[in-house]
Amino acid sequence: MTPLAPLVTRFFRHHLAVEKGASQHTIASYSYAFKFLCRHVSNRLGKAPSALALEDLDAHMIRDHLAHLESDYRNTPRTRNLRLTAIRSFMKYVEYEVPSALEQTRQVLAISNKRTVDRLINHLTREEMKAVLDAPDPNTRTGLRDQAMLYLGFAAGLRASELVGLRLDEIELEGPYPSILVRGKARSRRRLPLWREATRALRAWLAVRGAVPTPEVFLNARGEALTTSGFTYIVKKHARVAAQQCPSLSKKNIAPHVLRHTCAMISLQATGDIRKVAMWLGHSSLKSTEIYLRADPTEKLNTIEKALPPDLRRGTFPVEDQLIAWLSGRKLSGVNPWGETTNSEHSIQNST
Numbered sequence: 001m002t003p004l005a006p007l008v009t010r011f012f013r014h015h016l017a018v019e020k021g022a023s024q025h026t027i028a029s030y031s032y033a034f035k036f037l038c039r040h041v042s043n044r045l046g047k048a049p050s051a052l053a054l055e056d057l058d059a060h061m062i063r064d065h066l067a068h069l070e071s072d073y074r075n076t077p078r079t080r081n082l083r084l085t086a087i088r089s090f091m092k093y094v095e096y097e098v099p100s101a102l103e104q105t106r107q108v109l110a111i112s113n114k115r116t117v118d119r120l121i122n123h124l125t126r127e128e129m130k131a132v133l134d135a136p137d138p139n140t141r142t143g144l145r146d147q148a149m150l151y152l153g154f155a156a157g158l159r160a161s162e163l164v165g166l167r168l169d170e171i172e173l174e175g176p177y178p179s180i181l182v183r184g185k186a187r188s189r190r191r192l193p194l195w196r197e198a199t200r201a202l203r204a205w206l207a208v209r210g211a212v213p214t215p216e217v218f219l220n221a222r223g224e225a226l227t228t229s230g231f232t233y234i235v236k237k238h239a240r241v242a243a244q245q246c247p248s249l250s251k252k253n254i255a256p257h258v259l260r261h262t263c264a265m266i267s268l269q270a271t272g273d274i275r276k277v278a279m280w281l282g283h284s285s286l287k288s289t290e291i292y293l294r295a296d297p298t299e300k301l302n303t304i305e306k307a308l309p310p311d312l313r314r315g316t317f318p319v320e321d322q323l324i325a326w327l328s329g330r331k332l333s334g335v336n337p338w339g340e341t342t343n344s345e346h347s348i349q350n351s352t
Contacts, residue, residue, distance in 0.1 A: 001053040004052040007093075033082070123264075132238055132254070134149055151197060156182065226345055264281055
């Protein structure tokens with residue numbers, strides 16, 4: 001039997017972090033998936049997680065675990081597939097580390113993803129976005145911070161991790177073109193110019209931030225770097241306040257990524273160029289940006305206006321007499337074509 005714990009430890013510490021150069025977010029996501037996997041297998045076999053063996057993670061156990069995620073934890077097929085991606089990555093690593101487990105790993109790698117439904121993205125209208133941006137109180141220190149975070153997240157189309165990870169030395173507010181340096185996925189970087197209002201909001205926050213040694217721009221109440229979960233709380237809190245002024249917000253599930261989607265939709269409608277939207281969002285492939293084309297009706301309306309639809313042959317349809325149509329297709333209770341009440345009790349009374 002091959003102990004599982006040393007393999008998992010080397011997979012995260014050496015293979016992902018050193019050899020693959022995976023980001024901290026990827027490592028955290030994979031470790032989250034393995035936490036649930038090890039707990040499930042431990043409960044099934046009655047072993048401590050640290051006492052599990054590689055042979056315990058066969059294809060049957062992995063399928064059972066994925067079904068458990070969907071049934072007990074209500075994971076969507078998309079989340080289920082993400083968990084399976086982490087397991088596959090580990091099994092590919094095991095192929096070279098433990099050649100004797102080749103048949104086991106290939107059986108696990110053969111487990112297929114579930115088909116997912118491509119839903120339209122959730123984004124805000126200009127009026128809804130303005131209501132959210134106006135929700136923080138600019139007369140308080142916390143309000144200035146929240147206002148700057150919301151505006152910067154929306155105007156720059158930042159991911160939550162990119163926003164909370166933004167550092168002071170990555171901001172350039174002097175000169176004719178204020179900008180920020182964004183560290184995106186897979187260690188990619190992009191420099192984005194700032195809107196005038198975004199610059200003003202950022203300056204207002206930096207004026208009251210104080211000389212805290214934390215390198216990150218946005219801080220929590222303890223003077224530490226704000227986390228993604230902290231930013232999620234801030235967005236939802238102000239969305240609830242904004243819903244009082246803009247009732248349509250109460251029907252939407254607003255999270256930090258909705259700000260990014262809203263930025264992309266407004267940029268697409270303004271430029272009509274998906275390549276510019278991809279460049280602004282930091283997408284390495286246009287395939288990731290195509291989701292905004294499905295949600296934006298502008299391109300489809302242009303297609304309709306430019307197309308020349310064929311004419312249909314017109315005809316005349318004979319109109320049936322009102323009384324005959326009423327007797328043929330409707331109940332004898334209710335209102336007849338002449339507006340008179342025709343319920344059965346009234347008819348009986350009249351007949352007597």
